[in-house]
Amino acid sequence: MTLKTMAAFALFFLLFPFICFGAELDGALRHSLQVKVDIQGRSITGTDRIALEKGTSELSLILRSGSEVTRVEGGSADLPFETREGRGFREITVKVPPGDMLREITVHFRGTFQSPKEAESQIKRGVAYIEDGIIGEEGVFLPSSSFWYPQNRDFTVFEAVVTLPAGYSSVMEGELTDRRIDASTVVERWIEWKPVDGIDLIAGRYKIEKDTHKGVDIYTYFFKEDASLSRTYIDKTKEYLDTYSELLGPYPFGKFAVVENFLPTGYGMPSFTLLGSSVIRLPFIPDTSLGHEIAHNWWGNSVFIDSSLGNWSEALTTYTADYLFEKKKGGDKAREFRAAKLRSYKNFAEESPISLKDFRDSTSTESRAVGYNKGVMVFNMLEAHIGEAAFRDGLKRFYAANAFKRASWADIQAAFEAASGSSLDWFFDQWLKNTGGPALTLADAQTIEADGKHIVSFRVEQAGTAYALDLPVRIETASGPVWRTFSIKSASAELTAELDSKPLSIELDPDYQNFRILSDAE
Ligand SMILES: [Zn+2]
Known part of the structure; x- marks a missing residue:
């Protein structure tokens, strides 16, 4: 419809x-x-x-x-x-x-x-998501x-x-x-x-602030101790609505509310987010989690996941919120973000039997390392492969074709294939179905000099499943660094580069553009 x-x-x-x-x-x-x-x-x-x-x-x-x-x-x-x-x-x-x-x-x-006290004891026992209802003086x-x-x-x-x-x-x-x-x-x-x-029903003794932005009602429902935070949250919400309306498609609802919860939660519901008091008071939340929860109004709350076919929404929300925020800061921030995602995957999920298509929910650090970290890296590689313009077109196409429907990874693939005009079967197949990821090693680097040119040759090996990769390589030379991106398709790829000055060292993907299992040294 x-x-x-x-x-x-x-x-x-x-x-x-x-x-x-x-x-x-x-x-x-x-x-x-x-x-x-x-x-x-x-x-x-x-x-x-x-x-x-x-x-x-x-x-x-x-x-x-x-x-x-x-x-x-x-x-x-x-x-x-x-x-x-x-x-x-x-x-x-x-x-x-x-x-x-x-x-x-x-x-x-x-x-x-149940009472809020009963729920609090569940949280203390480590229950990540309180499924049952709660009513008490503190709220509903x-x-x-x-x-x-x-x-x-x-x-x-x-x-x-x-x-x-x-x-x-x-x-x-x-x-x-x-x-x-x-x-x-x-x-x-x-x-x-x-x-x-x-349908969710939340209630509390709130001090309500309301503003309107381009026809959307924006509210904060904060406890009176936190009412002074309202302006910051409302102003940031306006920014996010503008950013995502431009990037993805019009904001799908008539209101957005930031709602304080007496439980320490961070939930994103259609047209509102429910953040615990301890969360709302953290000074960095308006610049981080708020944007993530607002992005979920597109991914997960208006394009719905079909949980039997995998949860793609955390990967795409992490890309559209957390990762884009770091990219916007400039400098080394995006690179540090990618490195942190790869390190966390290595620490928590290197041996995980969960593939990206099998990721359902974020109940464990291991599953989050797959659904969020590997997921965001897959979108980073997709963007690098098809180019930024086609990638942005793909995001818009995916949203427009699937708003208020359930969508799967296959719908994401279809949107990016239409945007890029190329088949991406190989790409989604290898990144969704395989567990783990490529571990790269560099071997047999040699240089020969001929006619004033330096020809460097080396081999990139992948242990286990061989992935097709766009692999950026940085070659340090006597006159500065030279970058080359190689298209790799097999477990052992022989590569060469012609250089104007003498090569000193070679690094594979030093900016962490690919999802891969880091070496211990990294
Ligand atoms: Zn999320």
Whole structure:
């Protein structure tokens, strides 16, 4: 579905809020949530109006264990449903009576969640990602991974009306369209008609700052102790939105919010990022992690990964954020960045059995060394091979062709092949499927002098799997350094270079342009 038709779809809903069916949006299911949060009781009660596809006879929904469906309404009657216990979740099956008239059902649900203290002890035990929901005085953290609302399919469009005790504010995907406050409650309405792969509900006692930049609402939701950091975060957000809109394609959402979390997290959700207090206060975060999380709005949060086919989004986000920031600083920064990625790979993943296509999530240092470090180096080599102009065109093509769809490495390959006009089968094949990487050694360097020229010859050997490489070589000569890039295709490559002055030494890829296993000396 194009953005244009999606806009029309949204308008249709806004004009006809109560007859808005047409449940399917490229596979997205429409939820209309009403949720009331009880902070003291650490619980929620809610209803979810779910649009049915024509001809639905049965609907299966997933809700976390510890939550329950209390009633299902369809039309004017209650509908029967069955509950089956799964591992950490419940599967609710609703029987829909035959007939064409029933276009939506309303599911009543409630649940009680863990306290912030319980979650903190999980973090102390080393749990990287808190999947279950948390409610406490400190705030509310209900990620879609907790199945806090009845979920059915991976893509969702939604509206949600959230009721919280006075003093709290909510943050969700989408745009805040209404906020009403009385003596005891805050009622907020969120809408997102672009598909998301789950709905998150966050809340806290926030001091909210809002700005607008080229039609995008920019917010900070910070605890009052950190409110003075707001301006910096808002200004940096504007810069990133401009940078990435230019580099990749228009920012896909109507708002972006930087949200403080009472847990020490660094999560990027569609249209907001959730950063722990200890993270937000670090002075370098606006120049580093903030940009990384904003780049995820393109990679991962609007072009979605298909986890069965591998997670490419960390590699591409690391390239578009962390690596480009270092490149922009100039000097030796980009080279140091590449060297650090290769060293970290050697330290944590040299013997790893994980190939880049098998990288799924960043649960270990080893998997991060593959998904982020090897991944960013693969994009660096791709850029060197096809040239900067084709590389930038490839990024834009990949985004335009895959926004609000699931995409795989094959889609990335297709975009860069179209941009470069060349087949890149060999490139993606060797870098995605193989574990490890090439380890290069230099052998048999010799020089002969003829007609005032110096002919240097040497051999580059690769142990194990032979890779095709564009290998930069630096030859130090009596009159200064000379650079040559050799195209290597085999395990043992005989190379020669003709020089004007006497060669003194040879270094293979001294600027760390290739993904490779560093020698111990490096
Ligand atoms: Zn990331």
